[in-house]
Amino acid sequence: MPSLPPGYSIRRTQPRDFENVVDTLRILTTVGDISREQFEDIVTYWNSTTINFHGKQIHAYHPRVILDGSGRVIATGTVFLERKIIHEGGLVGHVEDIAVAKDQQGKQLGLILIQHLTALAHEHGCYKVILDCDEKNVGFYEKCGYRRAGVEMDHRL
Amino acid sequence: MPSLPPGYSIRRTQPRDFENVVDTLRILTTVGDISREQFEDIVTYWNSTTINFHGKQIHAYHPRVILDGSGRVIATGTVFLERKIIHEGGLVGHVEDIAVAKDQQGKQLGLILIQHLTALAHEHGCYKVILDCDEKNVGFYEKCGYRRAGVEMDHRL
Ligand SMILES: CC(=O)N[C@@H]1[C@@H](O)[C@H](O)[C@@H](COP(=O)(O)O)O[C@@H]1O
Ligand SMILES: CC(=O)N[C@@H]1[C@@H](O)[C@H](O)[C@@H](COP(=O)(O)O)O[C@@H]1O
Numbered sequence: 001m002p003s004l005p006p007g008y009s010i011r012r013t014q015p016r017d018f019e020n021v022v023d024t025l026r027i028l029t030t031v032g033d034i035s036r037e038q039f040e041d042i043v044t045y046w047n048s049t050t051i052n053f054h055g056k057q058i059h060a061y062h063p064r065v066i067l068d069g070s071g072r073v074i075a076t077g078t079v080f081l082e083r084k085i086i087h088e089g090g091l092v093g094h095v096e097d098i099a100v101a102k103d104q105q106g107k108q109l110g111l112i113l114i115q116h117l118t119a120l121a122h123e124h125g126c127y128k129v130i131l132d133c134d135e136k137n138v139g140f141y142e143k144c145g146y147r148r149a150g151v152e153m154d155h156r157l
Numbered sequence: 158m159p160s161l162p163p164g165y166s167i168r169r170t171q172p173r174d175f176e177n178v179v180d181t182l183r184i185l186t187t188v189g190d191i192s193r194e195q196f197e198d199i200v201t202y203w204n205s206t207t208i209n210f211h212g213k214q215i216h217a218y219h220p221r222v223i224l225d226g227s228g229r230v231i232a233t234g235t236v237f238l239e240r241k242i243i244h245e246g247g248l249v250g251h252v253e254d255i256a257v258a259k260d261q262q263g264k265q266l267g268l269i270l271i272q273h274l275t276a277l278a279h280e281h282g283c284y285k286v287i288l289d290c291d292e293k294n295v296g297f298y299e300k301c302g303y304r305r306a307g308v309e310m311d312h313r314l
Contacts, residue, residue, distance in 0.1 A: 025243055032245040041209070042246055049206065049217075052198070060206075061240075082237060083218075086182055086254060088189040089199055094251070097243060118312050129312040130289065138308055146310035151295055153303035155275050155286040 001115065002108040007069030010116060013076065015040040017065055020073030028099040051083055053091060058124050064117060066100075066109055074101040075109045079117040081124060093121025093129035114144040158272065159265040164226030167273060170233065172197040174222055177230030185256040208240055210248060215281050221274060223257075223266055231258040232266045236274040238281060250278025250286035271301040 004010065013021060018039045025031050046061035058081070066075035077098040081091045095117050100109045121129045132152040133141055161167065170178060175196045182188050203218035215238070223232035234255040238248045252274050257266050278286045289309040290298055 021242065029243050031243050034242065034246050038246045039242065042240055042242060045208065045240055051202065080239060082251070082253070083199055083202055084254060085178065085191065085196065085199055086186050086188050089191050089195045094239070096239070097241060122312075122314055127313070130309060132287065132289070132307045132309055134307055138310070141310045144312075146312045148308060149311035150289045150291055150309040151305060152287060152289055152307040152309050153295070153298045154306035155279075155301075155303045156284070157279055 002112055004066070004109075004112060005069075005107055008066060008109075010064055010066050010113070013043055013046070013063035013065050013078075015043045017043075017073050021065060021076050024073060024076050024099045024101055025097065027102060028097060046078075051081060051091070053081075053083075053125055062117065062120055064113065066113060068104070074104045075099065075113055077113045077117055079121045079129065081121065081126060087127045090127045091121075091125055093118070093124075093126040095121075095129060095131035098131075110140065111144055114141070114146075118145065159269055161223070161266075161269060162226075162264055165223060165266075167221055167223050167270070170200055170203070170220035170222050170235075172200045174200075174230050178222060178233050181230060181233050181256045181258055182254065184259060185254060203235075208238060208248070210240075210282055219274065219277055221270065223270060225261070231261045232256065232270055234270045234274055236278045236286065238278065238283060244284045247284045248278075248282055250275070250281075250283040252278075252286060252288035255288075267297065268301055271298070271303075275302065 018036045046063055049060040050057045051060050061080045063078040065073045068074050078096045079093045081093055084090050118129050175193045179188055203220055206217040207214045208217050218237045220235040222230045225231050235253045236250045238250055241247050275286050
């Protein structure tokens with residue numbers, strides 16, 4: 001298993017990560033206008049939403065950032081846990097919004113982040129972890145231990 | 158838009174729907190052993206989890222059942238809302254765990270349920286609604302207004 005370059009670290013996203021997280025996400029898709037206050041509200045919501053699973057209170061959202069040696073956020077991603085009836089009242093982990101800064105490619109940060117989020121979801125008891133991606137990223141996610149499972153469909157107004 | 162047969166109705170899932178919901182879900186996949194108490198705990202969790210979105214408290218989970226004229230649950234499905242940073246702090250609706258009783262096929266209940274959940278998610282402000290399905294169900298979801306968007310991948314231990 002690859003590890004982070006010396007000096008790099010991974011931790012839960014905090015309200016103060018506003019600028020770097022938003023900038024990093026612009027690589028993935030449309031972010032649009034989002035204020036510091038809105039960002040802080042969402043991170044606070046993520047921190048406060050819990051699930052009671054087999055007698056333990058666990059976070060529903062697990063947002064993570066990777067920091068470089070200088071403390072700058074250079075990658076971000078989340079896994080959130082969905083409570084179901086099927087699979088004996090099971091949990092499913094949804095990996096979402098993975099982005100790595102352009103100048104940080106080639107360091108396997110994407111792979112490390114996915115493995116981290118996936119392990120986290122399984123440790124919390126998820127019977128499976130899923131994600132949706134473009135056809136062109138299937139090879140990358142296969143390297144992370146994922147397999148093709150189905151078709152993602154969407155509905156937009 | 159198709160409508161429910163006379164006498165049929167649709168409403169939020171309630172803790173007392175235990176037996177019929179669990180039986181209906183066995184059509185979709187593995188349900189395994191789940192007690193009435195566990196079921197009630199999950200429905201209570203779904204009812205208590207809210208999101209503050211643009212100043213309104215909304216449910217994160219919207220589980221629904223369709224009842225026939227005699228009040229029996231004959232279809233079930235959920236949409237839950239995910240809070241994101243992207244798309245101006247947007248919401249995404251995830252349609253999950255759709256099942257229709259075998260003896261109720263041909264009444265367009267699946268279509269009605271999907272349209273209901275999809276409209277609900279958009280009314281709450283979701284910029285898109287997504288779902289994952291088998292290749293063999295793509296045609297059905299296209300009839301519901303969905304389009305192919307990507308590849309679903311999974312990770313199981
Ligand atoms: C594994 C991963 O990171 N998948 C992301 C998904 O989490 C994100 O929400 C979406 C945004 O696309 P959109 O802007 O078209 O909604 O892109 C990708 O599918
Ligand atoms: C639109 C729809 O209903 N999709 C369902 C999904 O919600 C459910 O969680 C999964 C269960 O499969 P599993 O038992 O292999 O996890 O099957 C389908 O993909």
